[in-house]
Amino acid sequence: MTAIQINSVEKSYKAFKALKGVSLTIEQGEFFGLLGPNGAGKTTLISTIAGLIRPDVGSVQIHGHDVVTDFREARKKLGVVPQELVFDPFFTVRETLRLQSGYFGIKNNDKWIDEVMENLDLTNKADVNMRALSGGMKRRVLVAQALVHKPPVIVLDEPTAGVDVELRQTLWKFISRLNREGGHTVVLTTHYLEEAQAMCQRVAMLKSGQVVALDTMSALLRRVSGSQLIVHLKSGSLPDDLRHLVSHDEHRDSNGSGSGNKYSLRVNDYAEVEPILARLRESGAVIDEMQLQQADLEDIFIQIMEKGAL
Amino acid sequence: MSFVSVGFRTLFYKEMLRFWKVATQTIAAPILTAMLYLLIFGHVLEGRVEVYPGVSYTAFLVPGLVMMSVLQNAFANASSSLIQSKITGNLVFILLPPLSHWEILLAYVAASVVRGLAVGAGVFAITAWFAHLSFAAPLWIIVFAIMGAAILGTLGVIAGIWADKFDQLAAFQNFLIMPATFLAGVFYSIHSLPAFWQAVSHFNPFFYMIDGFRHGFFGQSDISPWTSLAIVSAFFAVLAAVAINLLRGGYKLRH
Numbered sequence: 001m002t003a004i005q006i007n008s009v010e011k012s013y014k015a016f017k018a019l020k021g022v023s024l025t026i027e028q029g030e031f032f033g034l035l036g037p038n039g040a041g042k043t044t045l046i047s048t049i050a051g052l053i054r055p056d057v058g059s060v061q062i063h064g065h066d067v068v069t070d071f072r073e074a075r076k077k078l079g080v081v082p083q084e085l086v087f088d089p090f091f092t093v094r095e096t097l098r099l100q101s102g103y104f105g106i107k108n109n110d111k112w113i114d115e116v117m118e119n120l121d122l123t124n125k126a127d128v129n130m131r132a133l134s135g136g137m138k139r140r141v142l143v144a145q146a147l148v149h150k151p152p153v154i155v156l157d158e159p160t161a162g163v164d165v166e167l168r169q170t171l172w173k174f175i176s177r178l179n180r181e182g183g184h185t186v187v188l189t190t191h192y193l194e195e196a197q198a199m200c201q202r203v204a205m206l207k208s209g210q211v212v213a214l215d216t217m218s219a220l221l222r223r224v225s226g227s228q229l230i231v232h233l234k235s236g237s238l239p240d241d242l243r244h245l246v247s248h249d250e251h252r253d254s255n256g257s258g259s260g261n262k263y264s265l266r267v268n269d270y271a272e273v274e275p276i277l278a279r280l281r282e283s284g285a286v287i288d289e290m291q292l293q294q295a296d297l298e299d300i301f302i303q304i305m306e307k308g309a310l
Numbered sequence: 311m312s313f314v315s316v317g318f319r320t321l322f323y324k325e326m327l328r329f330w331k332v333a334t335q336t337i338a339a340p341i342l343t344a345m346l347y348l349l350i351f352g353h354v355l356e357g358r359v360e361v362y363p364g365v366s367y368t369a370f371l372v373p374g375l376v377m378m379s380v381l382q383n384a385f386a387n388a389s390s391s392l393i394q395s396k397i398t399g400n401l402v403f404i405l406l407p408p409l410s411h412w413e414i415l416l417a418y419v420a421a422s423v424v425r426g427l428a429v430g431a432g433v434f435a436i437t438a439w440f441a442h443l444s445f446a447a448p449l450w451i452i453v454f455a456i457m458g459a460a461i462l463g464t465l466g467v468i469a470g471i472w473a474d475k476f477d478q479l480a481a482f483q484n485f486l487i488m489p490a491t492f493l494a495g496v497f498y499s500i501h502s503l504p505a506f507w508q509a510v511s512h513f514n515p516f517f518y519m520i521d522g523f524r525h526g527f528f529g530q531s532d533i534s535p536w537t538s539l540a541i542v543s544a545f546f547a548v549l550a551a552v553a554i555n556l557l558r559g560g561y562k563l564r565h
Contacts, residue, residue, distance in 0.1 A: 052405055053565050072408035080406055086399035090328050102320025103407035145403065 001028040001063070003153045003185035004049060009058035011044055011209075018044040020209040021058070026187060026202075028063075028152065031179050033200035033217075034189045035297075037305060040206040042189045043083055046157050049187075050080045062153055076104065079151035081142050083158045083189075087130040093117070093141055094126045097148050104149035116144045119174040136163045143171060147178070153185045154178065160192060172199060197221075197297040205304050213304050220300050228293045229273055233261040236285030242276060267292075318413040321404065325421030329387055336425060340383050341432040344375045348437045351497060362499070362530050369441035372434070373451075373524045374496035379433045380455055381519065384426030384462035385469070385487050388418045392470025393479050396562075405564065411557040415467060415550070422463025423456060430455055446529030454523035454535075457542050461519070462487070464549040471556050471563060490516045495524075500532050515545040 004026040011019040019041045026032045047053040051067045060067045065074035101109040117123045120140040160168045178184040205213040245265040329336040352368040395401035473479040494516035522538035525531035
């Protein structure tokens with residue numbers, strides 16, 4: 001079943017085009033990452049999914065319900081954690097969650113509200129006014145508000161921005177359980193790429209309002225060739241016949257500026273490491289430190305954002 | 311029925327809870343203000359002005375002050391709630407759920423009516439001690455109090471949606487609501503005005519609300535309460551249509 005269908009969505013603010021024909025299909029049960037630098041259009045896209053922004057062109061459906069023409073059914077299926085740390089200062093945590101539950105047409109929802117609060121470590125703050133909570137606690141309440149109607153599709157717009165490690169762990173444990181055991185679809189935007197790499201099965205990368213990469217996490221990681229062999233030479237220098245392996249940034253350093261004796265070399269598999277080390281020995285270079293680093297999502301992200309594609 | 315849905319009831323309850331939690335500011339303060347008006351104007355003008363035969367000026371003033379309090383507080387409730395939610399960003403809690411446009415409008419207006427009537431009842435309970443009042447047609451009192459509060463609640467929704475900051479809302483209140491209320495015959499009968507201003511007053515919908523409300527007390531008014539009811543109802547219908555279209559179109563709410 002398709003959880004979210006985004007069809008050629010375009011959105012402009014005067015002359016600025018925030019979204020330039022974005023199309024995506026996210027299936028029910030997926031843990032999906034939406035990545036991109038600031039200003040790429042992630043929040044605009046999420047706001048369009050949530051019905052907070054109306055697209056100029058194109059459409060969005062949640063479980064087959066259009067977010068504009070059939071908004072009531074679409075919104076029942078959707079829980080959104082907004083990026084901004086917003087709260088209503090008049091109410092306690094429990095009142096806030098009861099009200100949010102009622103807006104979704106659910107009465108007598110205390111059992112689930114208690115469970116959500118328990119899972120987000122909010123139970124001992126239940127009767128505390130929202131104003132008295134720390135930023136991290138307010139963030140937890142925002143997450144709880146998005147989950148209060150048990151939506152099959154959960155959208156989290158940078159839920160861990162500026163929060164401590166404890167909340168991150170609590171949050172991801174709970175969201176992962178909802179995804180794994182409850183089959184909830186999760187769409188996540190984050191600047192913490194290690195989080196996306198750990199959590200997401202599939203990723204879309206946005207740049208200047210366009211999707212520039214869309215693939216499973218494993219396929220994306222495979223796209224970057226192998227690993228990086230980082231060598232720090234105590235003496236000697238890199239032989240000329242190894243210079244073609246030097247990755248882009250380090251190459252500039254090795255030709256004069258920068259640290260000079262630290263090199264980052266691309267290797268496709270472990271079998272290529274020994275010949276490189278042998279060649280360094282032959283040239284008289286002495287290795288001070290050495291490290292074999294797997295390519296991660298950050299490498300892919302940087303390459304895609306620099307080059308537009310891999 | 312959508313207007314008794316859980317969504318509507320919850321938003322209505324939330325709006326009630328919001329003003330109740332700051333009742334000193336939202337209920338007690340306007341009651342005190344109205345009492346001061348009565349003490350000052352009543353003291354200065356009592357015995358000098360007789361608007362209706364056999365009705366003292368203070369007795370004439372009480373219904374006007376009650377209605378003015380109802381109207382101003384009904385407007386303040388919806389408008390201040392919306393502008394605060396817009397500025398702090400928590401309006402998103404209303405915009406994300408599957409609430410219909412009607413549920414949102416009716417909940418804000420109903421809560422405004424409750425606050426308006428609560429303040430009006432408080433003003434009446436205190437000011438009635440200072441004058442001998444009659445209740446010639448109590449049904450008109452109830453009808454015009456509810457209609458007036460509903461109209462101002464709807465105007466509050468429109469102003470709250472339109473305004474981007476507090477001073478815009480204050481301008482709406484100070485340059486539109488306040489003059490229209492004061493010039494609608496709270497402190498005088500329009501028959502005491504020159505002919506030109508009498509004619510101008512007939513274009514002020516607030517005049518019909520206050521005049522019809524006062525008819526409920528004294529059984530006499532500047533114009534027939536039926537005419538006032540027709541005009542007030544038409545005004546309400548126009549404002550409700552404007553408000554619902556703003557909500558449906560997402561004006562300044564959904565970009």
